[in-house]
Amino acid sequence: MTTRAEYAIALEGVSFSYPGTDVGVHEVDLGIRRGELLAVIGSSGCGKSTLMKIIAGFLTPSKGRVIIGGRDAADIPPRSRNVGLVFQTYALFPHMAAWENVAYPLKLRGQHRNTRRATALKMLERVGLITQAEKLPSQLSGGQQQRVALARALVFEPQALLLDEPLSALDAALRVEMRDEIQRLQRDHGIATVHITHDQEEALSMADRVAVMQNGRIVQVGEPREIYARPANRDVAGFVGHANLWSGRITGPRMVETKLGSLTTEPHGRAAGETVAVLVRPEQVRIGVAPENMNSFAGVVTRDRFLGSFRRFDFRCAEVTLLGETSEAGEIVAIHIPPNSVQILPDRTNAT
Amino acid sequence: MTTRAEYAIALEGVSFSYPGTDVGVHEVDLGIRRGELLAVIGSSGCGKSTLMKIIAGFLTPSKGRVIIGGRDAADIPPRSRNVGLVFQTYALFPHMAAWENVAYPLKLRGQHRNTRRATALKMLERVGLITQAEKLPSQLSGGQQQRVALARALVFEPQALLLDEPLSALDAALRVEMRDEIQRLQRDHGIATVHITHDQEEALSMADRVAVMQNGRIVQVGEPREIYARPANRDVAGFVGHANLWSGRITGPRMVETKLGSLTTEPHGRAAGETVAVLVRPEQVRIGVAPENMNSFAGVVTRDRFLGSFRRFDFRCAEVTLLGETSEAGEIVAIHIPPNSVQILPDRTNAT
Amino acid sequence: MAVVTTLYLVYLFTPIVLLFIGSFGGTWFNTLLPSGFTADWYLQVASDGSFRRAFWTSLKVCLLTCVIGAVVGTPLAYAIYRAASQKVRAASRIVYLLPIAVPPLVLAFGFILVFSSNELPFLGSLWVLVGGHLVLTLPYLLHTLVGDMRHLRLAEQELAAESLGAGFFTRFRDVVLPSLRQSLASGLIMVAALSIGEFQLSNLVAGFLTRPYPVVLLQAFYGATGFACAATVVLLVLALAASGAGALTARGAQDVHGFSA
């Protein structure tokens, strides 16, 4: 357990509902460690943007506390929270040149024009925009505006950085490029960062830790690898990464019954008859028949998606369509699932 | 070679420039076979949307011929080309219910109200929207509107289907889902389809063949696997899939010199001293040192992106950062590149 | 902010409230408020022959302006929207700017010049009045229609319809017109409200028998205050009814694309 002092930002039992609705966040406990990039993911309406507004101080929680840099932030207005924000639409000031946008927080802090210009230019250099310093936001591309917004949010050395869907206005190729850019800046500054996104791939590939939100609650927090490999429940498993998910019924200490058939698992320690969810990640599906036919199924490939370094196929056997991934070319007539790749999860959302 | 009759749509030496500019398409030869899904990819402004407008008849080429169903389409106006179109913004009629939208082309063909309603409902059932038939487009989600647009473009059994960036208005998860949906409908109808997109992953995973456009010209046409494995030039290699691309100079029959160092390749048949581009796909980068240190390099991982079933890492050795992919966890201190994974491509765009 | 807003609204509504009070007041002379309560002034207005004629003239002109406006305005708006050329766009800008750039008085005098000539001696006829109202109101209608066409991405809808097999007139009937129903309705009701309230041009080009309501109303101002108040309230209610209906018909997005209330 990390102590409170190690957190740049900590939320303790924070709740908030929009007036007259049930929508909001409920009993959220979450700590963002110094220097870490924490991604908050969830589908739209899950409360992740509300959470960001609470941290930034634009919303006041009805219950619980927001601790920033070890201090209760309840009485600190947004403008004094010393937290850098980047919006989906960048929210640059259209009448200020790129460098003036970046220098604005320094101006507010009373720095002399020459000093703040120098600092802003240095910051623009770090985001690779030194040649665009005199341009207005409308003269910059989407990716460049994004970089200016990042520079502006970092230049005053805030205690934390909050990114609200910063990449969703960019197109596919640029989005992947900007992931690296954001991560690099975040590492260079060693700044605690909350990254709000609905794109699980973005979260997994960038974050030190990922918090998964559902219906205003945080259902799992962990490293990307952990979230992916040991999802807390069926919904998290389905939301994070590709997944084969079936309902199952325990039929023995190492057996579970699914609509695909009876699957051998590692010892799972659950009682016979229990209803569970069964997860098999597509890359764990092996091609060909296993010794003694264990967890092996014959069938046909009904769809084959070439994704460059690998292919993702739909494999139809009996009534079930299974998702698999392989880097091997060639026809597939049978697959098998190693027992240690069959994961037993609690059915539905009723916790770990 | 396919004969002309096998093509649903064929372009022969088609050129078009927007008045007063050099922008447009130049000398395009392209055939879309019956029943095939052909993706046209390229960055924005490469001419792919112009190509679609030419096929649909909204633009008249200044040179060359458009052959639809074996007939020269020069004198056929757009409304008689019998080609189904799906736009990025769906372009549904806002005052018509979903079923009326789908039934509209049948109405134009003089079908009785009851007949066309029945056909439209059958079509909506195929796209899984039978329960939404009476709703107006504004009451449907983006994905549902997309399905209605597809149903409307298919219901009159057109000779071909043209999709203009049909997925770019959807969010990440829905986009992947709709890829499968479009592919399924296209297969079920066995309809020749041109799919315009800037997203190379989308093209590779969906299409039977992919045409890559650059500056108004088609630079390569082939199956996804072929485009990925044997790109025609450096630019195609960089645009399709992830790639390590370096400039190189041939130093021997099986040697090429790059900034990474000297690399051993398969026999490449190029003259010593020739300037080339060297391509290594990230998934072909192997971890650890090879026997006799062939193409082996020591270094450190500077960035590590977890992507679920694998990770993509930046590996820094000497002055070069190399992109690699692996499904193995653990630290990486050295990598090597098998000689058959080092591809020699012509430098720059000067043809195959 | 709330203080400024409140003050402004008070400033705005005091005159209107006074009008209402005055129209029901018995006597009113050099006091802040009138004394007594009576509906008499309204009865007087209703029984006054010139007011009755003017009332019907106003309604007639208003209706004709709306009908001709719709017939001329819809294709015109469509032409402006579809126009690729810079010239047509420039021309449309001029049309939009007209009601602001050219005071109605100037236009009215121009009309007098045109229609008092021997060749076109129509001054005083109802049709000149309708023509004048048309010029004054069409820019608002066009602005509403063109704004909504952009908002609805009509061009893309048409491309889709064309690819599905619809020719020009079919598209116009099936796609363009139905899409514009709502904005045509809200635009026309605005036209109606403007036409009913128009005074400057009407005052100069109307004949004695074709004087619309506001022109006759002006003369009432020199008579009894209560009578004038009642006559004014009638005009206000007429105009409010029209624009109120317009507000109800307007699209939700009208705040974004213009005065299409």
Next chain:
Amino acid sequence: MAVVTTLYLVYLFTPIVLLFIGSFGGTWFNTLLPSGFTADWYLQVASDGSFRRAFWTSLKVCLLTCVIGAVVGTPLAYAIYRAASQKVRAASRIVYLLPIAVPPLVLAFGFILVFSSNELPFLGSLWVLVGGHLVLTLPYLLHTLVGDMRHLRLAEQELAAESLGAGFFTRFRDVVLPSLRQSLASGLIMVAALSIGEFQLSNLVAGFLTRPYPVVLLQAFYGATGFACAATVVLLVLALAASGAGALTARGAQDVHGFSA
């Protein structure tokens, strides 16, 4: 389409062209066009005392309307834009609709009632005139400003500024006002054009010495045609200059968000 557009433009510009011709014409009586060429009418207008006084009155009223409009309108627009509550939005709808829903004649009569009372005997003063123009023009200014605020996503800019450390007044000075420079300019020039052309309200509430130009102009219509033409052209040029400047200042996007020409 092209035919309709051309006919409409001809219909629109014929009166205005005739005005120009008439203002330079020697004699003009019952013929389509006048005969002779003279600049005499303009000289007569320039030397006429009441026209000169009216010209300066109009400019004075226009300037005051613009200045007060800017001072009152900017915070008002901001309040409307930021208002979360449905009530304020409804109130702002009413303000926008005013110039269409309430004929200026009605407003003018209301003003007479208010300012001819013993308590507020200001009828005929310049300030009542300015007040009237303010009520008539402010809705257009507010509409332009609020539209641009939405267009510029000012709320998000403010959130960003707040997170960077800016308090309310700092934000208003550094972010809100500079962002609105352009739309304030274009809105005010529209206000100026409207104020210069205003006749109905001015005609009723102006005193003999504070009559603005259009009111005096009306009397010219009963004199020599050439004189009236020249006097009208002066008004037209004044209004056109103002709105022309407005068109140049307007944002490129004004077609989308209202009459902010």
